[in-house]
Structure formats: structure tokens, C-alpha cells
Amino acid sequence: MGKDFLYNKIANGIASQIRTGVLKPGDKLPSVRRLCEEHAIGMNTAKRVFLELESRSMIDARPQSGYFVSSTPYLQLPLPAVSKPSSMAKNNEPDELISKVYANMGDDHLTLFSISAPSGDLLPLAKLKKDIVHATRELKEGGTAYEPLQGNVNLRQVVAMRSLAWGGHLHEDDLITTNGAINAVSLCLMALGKPGDTIAMESPCFPGLLQLAISLGFKVLELPTHPTTGLDIAALRKAVPKINLCLLVPNFNTPLGSRMSDEHKKEIVTLLSQHGIPLIEDDIYGDLYFGNQRPKCCKSFDTEGNVLWCSSVSKTLAPGYRVGWVAPGKYKEKLLKLKLIHSISSAAIIQEAVAGFLRSGRYENHLRQLRRTLQHNYQQYVQAIADYFPKNTKTSRPQGGLAIWVEFSKDTDTRELYDLAIKHHISIAPGRMFTLQNQFRNCMRLCYGLPWSEEIKSKLKQLGTLAKRI
Incomplete structure (x- = not known):
């Protein structure tokens, strides 16, 4: 052993x-x-x-x-229920609610518990600026020339090198750079499916992924998901005859923050490979673990090139830089063709700057500090929820990532809570955003990427008071 x-x-x-x-x-x-x-x-x-x-x-x-x-109070607060989405439900996108919540993005007058990204106060902005300047000096023609179709070679090299930490063993030629992880997932969906195909996803799930799938004409099959251990494999096994694709966030998905075990990841990779069903893996939160070791990915167990591993620095370093990548396995040529059609090239200067930051060792130092801060924030949030929120409130127990899932009693409508909270300059993400079905109306996602302060504590206390009111 x-x-x-x-x-x-x-x-x-x-x-x-x-x-x-x-x-x-x-x-x-x-x-x-x-x-x-x-x-x-x-x-x-x-x-x-x-x-x-x-x-x-x-x-x-x-x-x-x-x-x-x-x-720590989270040991006493109960876990939210395992989701039970209907396999027969029609896809009903909460467009208006999503647009209303994300319209707040970048509003400095609001406390944005709704946006799943680290605050700029937690990011090494001055050092990144120096890397941008350095990139303009190092690149051919100051970075004004097109990059190779596969993307910046330095970035691909350092991402491949860092994949050893989770058993990826990637080579630079295995990777294609993209404009963030959502662009990587979009290319994968367009390459592998067609309108009318059915894609299996976790429930609840990040709204951007649900919207993307619907916009491309896919039917979304939401599967039961445990708030700690992730996707219900028995449900996936049962769904296999009905699906053409699978899109999962195995490490600290939002909004639950659940993490699949290595055994489950391996089982899922084997199951889908046996049935010829491609697996798109969004690993955007993998570096934000609270333990001593970065979790493995589904890609770690992929021996046939059937897993398309997507990630970026949007949740760890620079959300606005839009630097991502994908290791598409045996589907590489399909994705390259689509990238050529849709974007031709990636932003040379930004990718070179990120590559320099990742290669220098400063990234690992930054991640260590960021992980400590996020874990501390999470603990403070749970303390505030235990102190100020209604009795019988339930919370997820993320082992990493940026979000905590909060479940109230059945008679609490978090859309109503959102409307009340916004009047007090507080923005939350109601649970209905994270599904295409009529569920999670009594839930919400809180993101703990803001620096902890007495003001944040006061806002959580105020939010708890409003929740009690309704």
C-alpha cells in the first residue's frame, strides 16, 4: 500500500x-x-x-x-440535499435572472458575493504588469504578429510541465491555447456534437456552461450530484444509452465545491470510453485546493485520448486576461480547425506574459497564499452563516474552489432574497440560476473571493437578517 x-x-x-x-x-x-x-x-x-x-x-x-x-461550525451545519433533477424535464433557461445577476459584474458599489472570481486585492497585479512589459520586449514585432495556431509555445510548455503535478504527463504539442476556459469548452462542444445531441452535466451546474450548451442546440441531461463527492456515478451509468457527450467539473465545481474521488474519476473515464462518449473536463478550479496535494483530473486516467481537459488562469491569476487552454486528446485536429475559423490566433502579449509568470515560480508562491486566504475566508463565512442565518440553514463543505452552496428551508425563495439584498448593495447568486429545471429555488451560491473584513462580516449578517425576514 x-x-x-x-x-x-x-x-x-x-x-x-x-x-x-x-x-x-x-x-x-x-x-x-x-x-x-x-x-x-x-x-x-x-x-x-x-x-x-x-x-x-x-x-x-x-x-x-x-x-x-x-x-469550526461547518462540522455542525448539515449538508445540502443531494440534487434530484428530473430526467424528463424540459430545458428551461432562467435568462432574465442570469442577466440580472451578471449585469452587476464590475459594480464597485455592490458587495459581489455573486461573482465566482478572486478579488483584484488577492492578485499579484504589479508583477503581472511587469510581465506584460517584458513580453512586449521579447516577442517578435513587439507581440503584434500572429501566434501559431496552437498558441504561445512558452505557455504550452509550462502548462505541460505543471500537468505532472496531477498525473497529466502532457507534452506542449498536446495543448491548444484558447481565450479562457469557456472558449475551450465551446470549441470542444462544437467539435464533438451537433444540435439535438444530449449532453450529461452535473446538477447544479455553472450557468455559463448550461447557457453555452443550450445556445449550441444541445439537450441537457442534468444528473444527481452529491454536495461533497460530486456526480452520482450510478445515475451516469443509467444515462449512458441516452447521451452523446459528457461535460463535468470534477474538482471543486461551482456552486457546490464538490470533489470526485480518484476512484470515481477513473470509473467515469473507463465507462465513457467503453461507450465511445467523449468527456469534456473543465478543471478551472483544480489549483485552488485546500489540502496538501493538488487533486488528479479525469485526464490523469485517460489512455485513449477520449478526455478533453480544459483549464485557464481566470480563477487563479487574471480573470480579465482570458487565457485558457485545452488538451483535446484524439480530437486535436477538429479543435484546431475550429480555432482557425473562429479566432485564428490568441493574444500574443497576454499569453507570453502569463507563461513568464507561471514559469518564474511566482505563480506557485501566489497560489499558496491565495489558497490559504480562500480557506480562511471560507471558514469565516461558515462562522457568519452559523451565527446570523436562519436556523436549519445547510451549507456545502468545499475542499477548494471559490464557492459555498447555501440551502434554506423550502419556503425561502432566493430570487426574492436577491431583490431584497440588492437594495442593500449586496449581490447573491440565486440557486435557480444553476439549473434548467424547476429546482434550487431555496438555495444560493456565495463566493468567498473577497478579502475578509468587518465590512464583509457585516454584509453577511445583513444578508442573514434579510433571509430570516422572508
């Missing part, structure tokens, strides 16, 4: 005891030495167990005293 698997197995066992109440908040855990004796493991493995649990905010380290079960 590998050490990585062993420490995770032990950590998961303790985590299960905490979640089920066998170990209660404030209980002291065995010492490192005692854990070594109980499980016949070395000191380093035992320490990794505690580090893993600490990274999940399940335990606290107290100097000279040891490790104790955390009293």
Missing part, C-alpha cells in the same frame, strides 16, 4: 469519526507517536495524517498540547 494512499486512508477514517460524532469538538486526538503505534506507520506518515486533517479544518494544533477536534 502506497504511503500517499495509507495516510489518506487513516485521515479519512478519523474524518468519518468526526463527521458522525464519534469524535466531538474539543476532543483530543492521539499523539503522533500513538498514531504510529496504532497503525504501524512512520513518523512522517503520521504527521501527514494530521496535516491533511488540519488542511480540511477538521482539527486544530495547540502548542505543547497536541491535536484537537475543531469546533
Whole structure:
């Protein structure tokens, strides 16, 4: 048994005891030495167990005293229900609601809990500006010339190199650069499907992906999704005869923040490959993990080129730069043809600048700080929700990403809450945005990409008061 698997197995066992109440908040855990004796493991493995649990905010380290079960409120707040979308429902896009919420994007007068992106205050803006200047000096003709169709070679090289962290083993020639991840997904959908085809997706799901699929004429089959472990594989297996494509966000999807296990990812890749169904994997949040190790991707288990892995720096470094990429596997030529038709070339200067930032090592330093900040923000949000929101409020427990899913009692309509909140200069994302069906009306997504402050705490308190009112 590998050490990585062993420490995770032990950590998961303790985590299960905490979640089920066998170990209660404030209980002291065995010492490192005692854990070594109980499980016949070395000191380093035992320490990794505690580090893993600490990274999940399940335990606290107290100097000279040891490790104790955390009293973090999310351990007491119940999880939202597993989604139960209808397989027979008509696709009913909430256009008006989506347009109303996203019209707020960039409005400095609002507290934007609705936008899933890190605040500029959390991004290395000054360093990025220097990389832009450097790129104009290094590129041919100052960056005014067209890039190769596949995109900036330096960017493709560094993305391929970084794929080793999640078992991707990509080569620069495996990648095509795009104008953000949504452009990558769009090219994949156009290359692989046609109007009338059925695409399987998680439910709830990012509105942009739902809108994109509908705009291209696809029928969307929403599948049950657990708020922690992700897509219900049994439901996918049952749906296989009905679908032509599958589009998933296995790592910290929005709005749930769920994360599929490696075993589930491998099973999904094998299942879809056996039936010749392409899998488009949106891994835009993969670098925003709260643990000690970046999660693997479905692409990690792809041996036949059937997984099209899409990602970008939009959620980690520079949302407005629109720099993304796709590793399309055996569908590479189809995507290149479409990129030529739709965009010819990517923005040379921006891609070169991002490549320089990723290659320098500054990106890893930035990610470490960003992950710590986001995890701290998440913990503060949960504390505020426990303190100020209505009783019986439920929350997801993301292990990474930018969003938390909040479920109220059935009689709470978050569209009404949105209208009330906007009058107080607070913007939320009502749950109905994240589905094409009549569900999630009592849910909302809150994004914790804003720097934590007393003002943010006050806005959450105000939001809780408004929720109680309705």
C-alpha cells in the first residue's frame, strides 16, 4: 500500500469519526507517536495524517498540547440535499435572472458575493504588469504578429510541465491555447456534437456552461450530484444509452465545491470510453485546493485520448486576461480547425506574459497564499452563516474552489432574497440560476473571493437578517 494512499486512508477514517460524532469538538486526538503505534506507520506518515486533517479544518494544533477536534461550525451545519433533477424535464433557461445577476459584474458599489472570481486585492497585479512589459520586449514585432495556431509555445510548455503535478504527463504539442476556459469548452462542444445531441452535466451546474450548451442546440441531461463527492456515478451509468457527450467539473465545481474521488474519476473515464462518449473536463478550479496535494483530473486516467481537459488562469491569476487552454486528446485536429475559423490566433502579449509568470515560480508562491486566504475566508463565512442565518440553514463543505452552496428551508425563495439584498448593495447568486429545471429555488451560491473584513462580516449578517425576514 502506497504511503500517499495509507495516510489518506487513516485521515479519512478519523474524518468519518468526526463527521458522525464519534469524535466531538474539543476532543483530543492521539499523539503522533500513538498514531504510529496504532497503525504501524512512520513518523512522517503520521504527521501527514494530521496535516491533511488540519488542511480540511477538521482539527486544530495547540502548542505543547497536541491535536484537537475543531469546533469550526461547518462540522455542525448539515449538508445540502443531494440534487434530484428530473430526467424528463424540459430545458428551461432562467435568462432574465442570469442577466440580472451578471449585469452587476464590475459594480464597485455592490458587495459581489455573486461573482465566482478572486478579488483584484488577492492578485499579484504589479508583477503581472511587469510581465506584460517584458513580453512586449521579447516577442517578435513587439507581440503584434500572429501566434501559431496552437498558441504561445512558452505557455504550452509550462502548462505541460505543471500537468505532472496531477498525473497529466502532457507534452506542449498536446495543448491548444484558447481565450479562457469557456472558449475551450465551446470549441470542444462544437467539435464533438451537433444540435439535438444530449449532453450529461452535473446538477447544479455553472450557468455559463448550461447557457453555452443550450445556445449550441444541445439537450441537457442534468444528473444527481452529491454536495461533497460530486456526480452520482450510478445515475451516469443509467444515462449512458441516452447521451452523446459528457461535460463535468470534477474538482471543486461551482456552486457546490464538490470533489470526485480518484476512484470515481477513473470509473467515469473507463465507462465513457467503453461507450465511445467523449468527456469534456473543465478543471478551472483544480489549483485552488485546500489540502496538501493538488487533486488528479479525469485526464490523469485517460489512455485513449477520449478526455478533453480544459483549464485557464481566470480563477487563479487574471480573470480579465482570458487565457485558457485545452488538451483535446484524439480530437486535436477538429479543435484546431475550429480555432482557425473562429479566432485564428490568441493574444500574443497576454499569453507570453502569463507563461513568464507561471514559469518564474511566482505563480506557485501566489497560489499558496491565495489558497490559504480562500480557506480562511471560507471558514469565516461558515462562522457568519452559523451565527446570523436562519436556523436549519445547510451549507456545502468545499475542499477548494471559490464557492459555498447555501440551502434554506423550502419556503425561502432566493430570487426574492436577491431583490431584497440588492437594495442593500449586496449581490447573491440565486440557486435557480444553476439549473434548467424547476429546482434550487431555496438555495444560493456565495463566493468567498473577497478579502475578509468587518465590512464583509457585516454584509453577511445583513444578508442573514434579510433571509430570516422572508
